[in-house]
Amino acid sequence: MSKTQPSPLVVCRNLCKAYGTKTILQDINLEIPRGKIIGLLGRNGAGKSTLIKILNDLITPTNGEATIDGGPIGIHSKQIISYLPERTYLDKTMTVAQTIKYFYEFYDNFDPAKAKRLVHELNLDLNAKISKMSKGMQEKLQLILVMSRNAELYILDEPLGGIDPATRDYILDTILSNFNDNASILISTHLIADIERILDEVIFIDQGKIILIDNADNLRAKHHTSIDEVFRQTFKANVNR
Amino acid sequence: MIDFNFDSNxxxxxxxxxxxxxxxxxxxxxxxxxxPSVRDFALQAKVNPNTMQRALAELEELKLVYTERTNGKFVTQDTELLNQYRTHFATIKIKKFLDEMSELGIESKTIVKLLKTKGGNQ
Incomplete structure (x- = not known):
């Protein structure tokens, strides 16, 4: 964890995104260092997914720039980022085993043995057809596939949404035990209470702007309460303004 | 295996x-x-490895833990220091107990008597 400090994994400078006159992201400045788990927290429509889509080269910013591992977003950044999108993109006609094989052929850094081990640990069936699996099971599979790549940055957009509370802890353990010192994880979620114990740092985003970046424990110390509660209080105040 | 429990506040x-x-x-x-290694210890406690690292660094400051360069981290063998810490914590708890007794209006003589009879039975 305390090896030499290379350049930050992600740097955003004055990043803006607008559709016509509607501003979605405004002057986003942030750095994501290596070896951290960072929560990207905001209400619905705050701009979380837009920021994530820019980092994954799915949309281009209107202004400003983002660099990944010191370079522009593109072929290299896609190789080192493992991305869990909000919506499932799995081919429902395939089985779990076929999907794993497909990922193995598609990504150089995909570890099929790890994927199979996680499938087993999370009680999924290698021979099950995806169309026959529940939404929660599909989300588990998708997270397994994402975490089975030896990436440098994992970007998880709402990874717990359809997963029942009893399984969430197990998912968090899976995330914790599968990230290495040199990699970082950016997790966007509104289920803060479930996830806050594993976070190093939090980014609060609202109405397209970053309103706070801080270490999770420092925030708890400063406000004498949980991140979840700090979040609620922050946004209650914002509505009243 | 240690049973960790956290209050998110x-x-x-x-x-x-x-x-x-x-x-x-x-x-x-x-x-x-x-x-255990920072990583394994963090997994046991179900917390972020950086958080565990931070806690262990502080325990090292307190001299309760030390690092052997290539071998990892160990609990101190300084029994004198451990005794000091024990006494320190005991003093804090006794002071708290005495404050509570005084709030109840119980005199020291009675406290001693109670400790001898009730406390001794448990």
Whole structure:
């Protein structure tokens, strides 16, 4: 964890995104260092997914720039980022085993043995057809596939949404035990209470702007309460303004 | 295996320090015991490795834990120091107990008597 400090994994400078006159992201400045788990927290429509889509080269910013591992977003950044999108993109006609094989052929850094081990640990069936699996099971599979790549940055957009509370802890353990010192994880979620114990740092985003970046424990110390509660209080105040 | 428990209203690394401190001072993690790697320890506690690292660094400051360069982290073998910590914590708890007794309006003489009879039975 305390090896030499290379350049930050992600740097955003004055990043803006607008559709016509509607501003979605405004002057986003942030750095994501290596070896951290960072929560990207905001209400619905705050701009979380837009920021994530820019980092994954799915949309281009209107202004400003983002660099990944010191370079522009593109072929290299896609190789080192493992991305869990909000919506499932799995081919429902395939089985779990076929999907794993497909990922193995598609990504150089995909570890099929790890994927199979996680499938087993999370009680999924290698021979099950995806169309026959529940939404929660599909989300588990998708997270397994994402975490089975030896990436440098994992970007998880709402990874717990359809997963029942009893399984969430197990998912968090899976995330914790599968990230290495040199990699970082950016997790966007509104289920803060479930996830806050594993976070190093939090980014609060609202109405397209970053309103706070801080270490999770420092925030708890400063406000004498949980991140979840700090979040609620922050946004209650914002509505009243 | 240590049973960790966290209250999300307080910094996790502080709670880790408190809980590990207690384990060490009480001897539940014995003197000289080798601690798991930061990573494994973090997984046991279900916390972020950086948070565990921060707590262990602080325990090292307190001299309750030391690092052997290539071997990892160990619990101190300084029994004198452990005794000091034990006495320190006992003093704090006794003071709190005495404050509570005085709030109840119980005199020291009665406290001693109660301790001898009731306390002795448990």
């Amino acid at each position: 307080r910094p996790i690394y502080i709670q880790l320090i408190e809980q590990l401190e207690l384990q060490i001072i009480s001897g539940k993690i014995p003197p000289g015991e080798r601690l």
